[in-house]
Amino acid sequence: MNKKSQLTNSQIIQAALSVAAEKGAGKVTLDAVAKVAGVSKGGLIYHFPSKEALISAMVQHLLDEAECQRTQQERTESSTLTAVLQTRAHFTRQIAGNTAMAILAAAAEQPALLQPVKQHNKDVLQQIQAEHGNALQATLLLLASEALIYHDLLNLSPFTAAERSALEQQLVQQARELQV
């Protein structure tokens, strides 16, 4: 029953994501997740032996998804930096609702659970720095883009949708100019 098991597995993660998004980061409880996933609590524990394991899987899932979208975008972009900026410009808000609270839940629960995210960011940064002669400037552009994400994460964005689009566009443009 490997297939059904995998299915249930991803159902649970999706449920965890949606609980985080709808009820808030502090409300991701095993009971709530099990209920939304349509699984008994015992079933949940069968798949993820602890809450920590569940949240860790949640974070990993998010990371895999981001990675997937980025590599997809890289086919039509000329550098990693522009690919990242474009991906973020297009997909951020659609994922934001889910991602935000999930990350927050992880951070609140046990900060160490964000370690994979850190590693991922580090990898991306190194790749970008290697591609550009002006690594410092490339890094600044990447940072500005990250700040926009963090704004979504904590719902702290002071920008209107228009302002935000302008910023994203500007970032991509400057990134393109940076290429030699």
Add this chain to the structure above:
Amino acid sequence: MNKKSQLTNSQIIQAALSVAAEKGAGKVTLDAVAKVAGVSKGGLIYHFPSKEALISAMVQHLLDEAECQRTQQERTESSTLTAVLQTRAHFTRQIAGNTAMAILAAAAEQPALLQPVKQHNKDVLQQIQAEHGNALQATLLLLASEALIYHDLLNLSPFTAAERSALEQQLVQQARELQV
């Protein structure tokens, strides 16, 4: 006993800050805070009638402190943007430990508690945009600086201390060049 009351009040907030920093955002409980503050739970509740009130006060305290440091820096800087960047470069890491988890605690508990932070950011942004002809570029610099803070916040920084200093220096320099 107004003075002693105020003292206890700030002791409690300090305790809440240190609990958040040392134990993590998810461990800010009334019992833990009371214990660190050297106050009974009843005493804590006397000062802050609910956990929400406590965390709200915590956030406000942080905001006031940041505001104070910034206005202090503004005396020796020629623009709000450079003042902000300088302040962040010098003080971020020393506050980071406390601030980080406090903000996270607020976010996880009830996202609405971050509303004052949002307003504060908005005000700063508007002031900066009004001061610069190239508002877009000024905003990008501000954003990059914010990303560095968020890195501290979630302990996600991929930079070494040296890299980080270089980035901060670069930001200030570009901000100075932006002034006309």
Add this chain to the structure above:
DNA sequence: ACAAAAATACCGACCGGTTGGTGCAGTAAA
């Protein structure tokens, strides 16, 4: 000036509810 009264600051046992997690008997499918 001084005691009675009132307001303030604080204690800590206690309560109802929640949480993460266990244990186990049973079952349907592979």
Add this chain to the structure above:
DNA sequence: TTTACTGCACCAACCGGTCGGTATTTTTGT
């Protein structure tokens, strides 16, 4: 027979918050 669960009772720990009571300070009446 193994895998993948269900369903439910149960648990210890913990959580936010209440409540009755107490010590101390301030206000007030005389």
